[in-house]
Amino acid sequence: MLNFFQARIRHGYQAIPDPLTVGIDSAFPGLPELAEDADLTLLNELCPTKAFEDDGLDLGRCIFCGLCSRKYPEMVTFTPNYKMAADSRQKLIMAPGQRTLPRMDFVLPRQFRYSFALRSVSAAGCNACEMELGASNNVNFDISRYGVDIVASPRHADALILTGPISHNMADALSETWHAIPEPKYLILCGTCAISGGLFAGSEAIDRAFLKHWQPCLYIPGCPAHPLSIISAIVSIMRGSK
């Protein structure tokens, strides 16, 4: 019994008081910044997912491995800004000289402002994004304080949050889960694999046809997406970004 109280007292208060504004360790690779004169072709040769395009770095393909920033620190820096999310694929591209992602226009209808139920589907995710999504609701991050629940049945869900590049073998189960969610329903892509296929984009075992039919309302990049990124992104579509 003594151990029980000692453990409880030492535990103290572990919840992050405000996950929307809390600072993070400076070692965290968040929103990248490209120098105005960054040589995108050179960077793209180095990049394992070829995330550098003609007009900038595509966060939907970046796996935040840091290869570019270690080799060319004068061209790419990853800032510890975890607020990385967009409501369209195009907005995930960071152009040279750009310092923030564009403002999100998408806001959920008013009835979801204080209550939003998510059904998680892992379709060949490596379990890093899945664990971070789970951690978003642990004692530290506690996403349920904003009225966000991760529910067991698609029938109880308002949205589907997808992790993983979508394997051929999960394509049907993903589609069935999506169809079991009642209208109105929303699709959220969590992590680089879900957004672009990531490292697996070229694999024959991947089938991303589902995303040709359904339009996501929110893209949360990261490999894996950090719980703080997940929380700030979801809360911003519930409340609208100010």
Add this chain to the structure above:
Amino acid sequence: MMNSDLLYSPTLESAQPQKLDSFLDRIGELINGGYQPLAFFGTDEKLIYALMGRPQELELICTAFPASSQYPSLTPEFPAFHIFERELYEEYEIVPLNHPWLKGLRHPSHGAVKFEDYPFFKSDSRLIHEVGVGPVHAGVIEPGHFRFLMQGEIVEHLEIQLGYQHRGLIGLLCDGPLISKMPLAETIAGDTVIGHGTAFCRLVESLAESSPEANDIRILLLEMERVAMHLSTLSALAGDVAYIMSQNLFAALRTTVINATLSICGSRFGKRALCVGGVNYPLNKTLIDTLKVKMQKCAVQIKYTSEAMFASNSLLSRFDDTGKVSHEDALRFGFTGISAKASGVAVDARADYPIWAYPGFEVQTVASGDVYARAYLRYKEIMQSLHIIQEVLEQIDPAAPIQAALKELVPGKIAISIVEGARGRIVHIAKSKDADKALWYRIIDPSLTNWQALAMAVAGEQVSDFPLCNKSFDLSYCGSDL
């Protein structure tokens, strides 16, 4: 203090193919001599390889594909081969005759049969009903399908169908320079980044006959990963039996440990940390001192929390005697990691094929083979790992180089790399094709063999104990499905 003689990094000349009969006989001899199959697979060279091992000894043997595309299955006598033989059957159409349950493993189809149409074991008894669970589960976890044959509330048989996580990872590893595949190796199982990452790095380093720098930082990260994964499992186990205090306390402790990993490399899972030749980020004196204090504090809190938890009668009434795996089965099926050690089988790559000196290391075991054993063993292993972490932190020299220059791969060489991950023995084995690519690459995640332990543990249990049993093994889906 590092004794390099202890470090196990075997490389083998290409094994000479033997006749099929002598190959199969040799496997039998080795098993009777205390060896276990670490890997058994076919390659595009039309050879079947078997990697057999017992502590400090490995033997790699091979044979040509049988002309008739069939051979007598090893599984009836040595059940540890059951999953390897299914893999061989799926990939190369080689039929192990008399295999008790031969079907595809993970590919989207096998011949004309599609993945979703694979047969399940059935019973004609009117007393038996079926319960199917998954692939999409109630929680935030990876997909897999569990098919129960039930008599009332009691599980008579569980068949586990995986493959939903199949991403074609092996093919991608062999496509392009091996050295550029570090990020891919980190996604073999995203919760075992350092386990698989270290195995990958050491394998490529062996193929290139180079020795890496910063072994100590790798070992530090590996043990931190083990602590974090065990804490995550203990938290979930407590949650499954509604012991909410430990669920939250262990979850918070896991956050502390993985945030410490983030302070080293930027990722809570240790992604970005490793590279072939060493590590990407050095540890400075301040960080080392902070880590020492943090890990010491964690150790005290874990001790209080665990001792309170394992003294709770309501929790013990759920853990004790639930989901038993016998010592004999653990040996026969070649389970590794917690799945074996909790049934009293002392297998641990840190003792059997060490990649670090680990002074005074003793394999931790618990004999009872139930959920309690697997939970309590995790606590014991966490304390052991925290001790190793302090020792390693003492040794790390902040001024030491962290990356060694890379050489080209030696063409046609086979290398093996074995690492004890949080779930058990991780085996990587590959043959180089030319100066930068692999001809073939095989990964044996401990989960591939250990899933059978779960199926055996729940037989005879109430179906309501399935989530608890499943969590007590905490196996990887994508690590098996690759």
